[in-house]
Amino acid sequence: MKVADTxxxxxxxxxxxxxxxxxxxxxxxxxxxxxxKNDALEMAAGRLEAQTPRLLEVNAADxxxxxxxxxxxxxxDRLTLTQSRIAQxxxxxxxxxxxxxxxxxxxxxxSRPSGIRVGRMRVPLGVIAIIYESRPxxxxxxxxxxxxAGNACILRGGSESLRSNQAIADVLxxxxxxxxxxxxxxxxxxxxxxxxxxxxxxxxxxxxxxxxRGGKGLVELVGRHARMPxxxxxxxxxxxxxDDRADAAKAMAIAINAKTQRYGxxxxxxxxxxxxxxxxxxxxxxxxxxxxHGVELxxxxxxxxxxxxxxxxxxADWETEYLAxxxxxxxxxxxxxxxxxxxxxxxxxxxxxVTEDWGAAQTFLRExxxxxxxxxASTRFADGYEYGLGAEIGISTxxxxxxxxxxxxxxxxxxxxxxxxxxxxx
Amino acid sequence: MKVADTxxxxxxxxxxxxxxxxxxxxxxxxxxxxxxKNDALEMAAGRLEAQTPRLLEVNAADxxxxxxxxxxxxxxDRLTLTQSRIAQxxxxxxxxxxxxxxxxxxxxxxSRPSGIRVGRMRVPLGVIAIIYESRPxxxxxxxxxxxxAGNACILRGGSESLRSNQAIADVLxxxxxxxxxxxxxxxxxxxxxxxxxxxxxxxxxxxxxxxxRGGKGLVELVGRHARMPxxxxxxxxxxxxxDDRADAAKAMAIAINAKTQRYGxxxxxxxxxxxxxxxxxxxxxxxxxxxxHGVELxxxxxxxxxxxxxxxxxxADWETEYLAxxxxxxxxxxxxxxxxxxxxxxxxxxxxxVTEDWGAAQTFLRExxxxxxxxxASTRFADGYEYGLGAEIGISTxxxxxxxxxxxxxxxxxxxxxxxxxxxxx
Numbered sequence: 001m002k003v004a005d006t007x008x009x010x011x012x013x014x015x016x017x018x019x020x021x022x023x024x025x026x027x028x029x030x031x032x033x034x035x036x037k038n039d040a041l042e043m044a045a046g047r048l049e050a051q052t053p054r055l056l057e058v059n060a061a062d063x064x065x066x067x068x069x070x071x072x073x074x075x076x077d078r079l080t081l082t083q084s085r086i087a088q089x090x091x092x093x094x095x096x097x098x099x100x101x102x103x104x105x106x107x108x109x110x111s112r113p114s115g116i117r118v119g120r121m122r123v124p125l126g127v128i129a130i131i132y133e134s135r136p137x138x139x140x141x142x143x144x145x146x147x148x149a150g151n152a153c154i155l156r157g158g159s160e161s162l163r164s165n166q167a168i169a170d171v172l173x174x175x176x177x178x179x180x181x182x183x184x185x186x187x188x189x190x191x192x193x194x195x196x197x198x199x200x201x202x203x204x205x206x207x208x209x210x211x212x213r214g215g216k217g218l219v220e221l222v223g224r225h226a227r228m229p230x231x232x233x234x235x236x237x238x239x240x241x242x243d244d245r246a247d248a249a250k251a252m253a254i255a256i257n258a259k260t261q262r263y264g265x266x267x268x269x270x271x272x273x274x275x276x277x278x279x280x281x282x283x284x285x286x287x288x289x290x291x292x293h294g295v296e297l298x299x300x301x302x303x304x305x306x307x308x309x310x311x312x313x314x315x316a317d318w319e320t321e322y323l324a325x326x327x328x329x330x331x332x333x334x335x336x337x338x339x340x341x342x343x344x345x346x347x348x349x350x351x352x353x354v355t356e357d358w359g360a361a362q363t364f365l366r367e368x369x370x371x372x373x374x375x376x377a378s379t380r381f382a383d384g385y386e387y388g389l390g391a392e393i394g395i396s397t398x399x400x401x402x403x404x405x406x407x408x409x410x411x412x413x414x415x416x417x418x419x420x421x422x423x424x425x426x
Numbered sequence: 427m428k429v430a431d432t433x434x435x436x437x438x439x440x441x442x443x444x445x446x447x448x449x450x451x452x453x454x455x456x457x458x459x460x461x462x463k464n465d466a467l468e469m470a471a472g473r474l475e476a477q478t479p480r481l482l483e484v485n486a487a488d489x490x491x492x493x494x495x496x497x498x499x500x501x502x503d504r505l506t507l508t509q510s511r512i513a514q515x516x517x518x519x520x521x522x523x524x525x526x527x528x529x530x531x532x533x534x535x536x537s538r539p540s541g542i543r544v545g546r547m548r549v550p551l552g553v554i555a556i557i558y559e560s561r562p563x564x565x566x567x568x569x570x571x572x573x574x575a576g577n578a579c580i581l582r583g584g585s586e587s588l589r590s591n592q593a594i595a596d597v598l599x600x601x602x603x604x605x606x607x608x609x610x611x612x613x614x615x616x617x618x619x620x621x622x623x624x625x626x627x628x629x630x631x632x633x634x635x636x637x638x639r640g641g642k643g644l645v646e647l648v649g650r651h652a653r654m655p656x657x658x659x660x661x662x663x664x665x666x667x668x669d670d671r672a673d674a675a676k677a678m679a680i681a682i683n684a685k686t687q688r689y690g691x692x693x694x695x696x697x698x699x700x701x702x703x704x705x706x707x708x709x710x711x712x713x714x715x716x717x718x719h720g721v722e723l724x725x726x727x728x729x730x731x732x733x734x735x736x737x738x739x740x741x742a743d744w745e746t747e748y749l750a751x752x753x754x755x756x757x758x759x760x761x762x763x764x765x766x767x768x769x770x771x772x773x774x775x776x777x778x779x780v781t782e783d784w785g786a787a788q789t790f791l792r793e794x795x796x797x798x799x800x801x802x803a804s805t806r807f808a809d810g811y812e813y814g815l816g817a818e819i820g821i822s823t824x825x826x827x828x829x830x831x832x833x834x835x836x837x838x839x840x841x842x843x844x845x846x847x848x849x850x851x852x
Contacts, residue, residue, distance in 0.1 A: 027769070031793060104792070110814060116803050118813045121791065125825055208825055224653065229826040250848030257850035343453070365547065365843055366530070367457060377542050377846025387544045387842065388536060399551055399634055400655040401827040404842040416813065416830040417791055420803025422676030424683035425812070
């Protein structure tokens with residue numbers, strides 16, 4: 001992604017005004033009672049449903065323009081709203097309304113020798129900016145999570161979806177106003193000028209957190225230029241390691257599920273590691289199963305010797321997120337070599353071991369540096385809903401603040417609170 | 427602080443090699459059992475004590491060179507090591523050894539409908555870089571916290587203290603080796619070239635967290651250029667608000683303690699806000715007490731009318747961290763105006779209300795956006811030791827990850843762990 005320097009001039013001034021409005025709205029959102037936030041989300045759901053014909057009409061204009069501009073079919077599909085997708089958006093808003101409100105929770109309140117009591121109170125982050133691709137449903141999904149966690153948000157969707165996003169943002173703003181909340185709590189960057197992105201990345205005086213949701217190019221650009229904290233997910237090169245003492249049936253089930261249950265998701269296994277002692281027994285039947293699913297195999301020399309259908313893997317295969325029915329396979333001496341491979345080639349997203357050995361499981365859990373580490377479970381479980389977070393704004397492969405699937409709690413922070421009764425420091 | 431572009435060439439290559447060594451050492455530290463980490467800290471304490479004559483000699487060379495270069499007396503004092511300061515460093519290392527190890531703690535383990543069990547395991551951050559001023563004791567203090575939390579650290583102290591820092595780092599490295607830990611877990615940037623700082627700020631491939639400890643210029647530079655997460659503390663403009671329903675004795679005690687117990691600390695009150703209904707009763711005796719402490723008062727018009735000794739406050743006074751016996755005072759209509767003043771001029775560090783009114787206390791606790799919010803207690807309590815963290819690497823006024831006083835926990839992160847028994851996703 002190539003962008004100009006910051007926008008300056010008119011766009012810059014408009015964005016800064018929008019930022020100030022968001023900052024002011026954030027104070028109102030932080031104060032908002034749970035019921036009022038839930039009411040706004042319910043009202044937004046009702047309004048989305050009621051305005052379905054208008055949303056479809058506006059979206060059709062976006063799709064038509066994008067098709068004329070030559071957008072590919074997969075992207076056109078993501079851009080397209082249908083009656084059922086709008087119903088899903090509305091259902092999503094109602095689900096978020098039903099989630100527990102994280103704001104105000106007080107934890108760890110303890111009495112200190114000085115007599116003061118100290119604990120932490122969970123509070124909203126403030127203003128969250130989200131940069132995403134041309135998927136209009138993200139407008140409602142992302143905004144609803146930010147709002148429920150008591151934040152204001154600034155949304156910057158892909159340029160092809162501008163009309164659709166604006167229509168959805170209008171619905172959200174109307175619902176906020178109806179509930180008595182500041183409409184500045186959800187605003188859309190209303191220009192497709194890419195310099196606006198650079199401008200946003202500099203606005204660390206008003207934006208507390210930036211979440212890029214998009215391709216690697218966007219995420220890297222944001223990581224390089226953002227002056228505020230960023231919550232991001234670069235890519236998912238997930239591993240399953242079948243250990244010496246793996247149960248054969250569990251190993252087969254997990255290795256097949258982690259690859260074939262869905263191909264295009266970030267928690268899909270991209271590399272299978274197999275302990276040498278189990279390779280001759282497990283690789284041929286696994287290869288047969290992958291063959292039935294149409295998965296192309298790329299293996300190390302030992303793998304290719306055991307699996308005639310496998311192509312030789314190149315160095316690049318170990319670091320590639322295929323997002324496709326392709327799997328790289330490597331035979332390793334044992335857990336130490338598996339850990340070294342994951343440390344070198346993994347993306348710190350999700351890695352799993354299949355083993356019945358207590359010590360190996362503990363070693364793997366402790367030593368793999370990833371946002372999710374699993375024993376005897378498919379990497380496909382790495383997901384906010386599966387983990388019970390109730391929602392997911394994304395999966396963070398950063399180590400800071402929120403790591404792994406991020407739900408409402410990741411959109412909040414904590415402050416220390418101190419209760420005294422006239423206490424002074426001696 | 428003015429710096430060149432990144433160092434490039436020889437310095438750049440050396441720093442990158444140092445970064446790679448730290449990354450490798452971090453893996454060893456993450457694996458290290460608690461007892462081994464504690465042993466290393468105890469050994470370092472013993473070695474510091476044993477090498478006191480050599481440390482004093484090396485430090486004397488630093489002090490002499492700095493004095494010749496015209497460093498002021500306060501800075502020379504911070505640079506100087508004495509027998510008692512070395513003993514304090516050693517005692518500090520032993521204290522950190524006695525703190526509970528945060529690494530490995532598992533929390534929130536729950537069973538999900540799918541049958542998997544999900545929780546979070548606390549793990550080290552990895553490599554932490556710390557940039558600090560010419561205070562040699564920080565070398566031991568900061569390194570000990572990083573090591574206990576299972577991290578490797580790269581230290582960049584002020585150039586005047588290079589010889590002293592190197593001698594202390596040598597002691598720490600020898601202790602690490604003696605305990606069987608990688609000596610790359612503590613390394614010092616061994617050049618006074620300021621371009622090295624810019625180089626560090628770009629090394630987001632090996633540095634997981636950067637902590638600047640120094641003046642506003644350094645912290646702003648880091649915030650502008652760092653490509654990794656930063657934990658920082660910009661400044662502390664702390665407020666005490668005396669509410670309509672404040673207890674007079676508590677208000678007097680807290681307002682005097684928060685200002686006069688120490689002047690140069692970031693949690694010292696810099697602005698006193700007083701509800702109009704209490705100004706005539708409380709400001710004259712407070713002014714008398716401040717007068718006895720030699721505190722200069724700068725007030726709003728109402729304050730000046732009630733306190734003849736007060737000078738008129740200028741706009742800049744409300745945003746100034748004096749770090750000196752100076753106090754700005756403003757009379758406000760009530761809590762709403764106090765909250766607005768704090769939101770506008772505060773630095774989000776620590777703010778306190780004095781009140782016997784339940785509702786006002788709750789409003790203040792909820793609405794003040796600061797790392798510490800207090801009721802009926804002196805702002806001077808905002809401190810890692812007072813809060814029971816056992817140690818403090820600094821106070822974060824950022825909202826992300828760690829906020830307020832940061833102890834060992836703030837130098838760690840969490841990862842999700844999943845326990846299954848062959849579970850696959852349906």
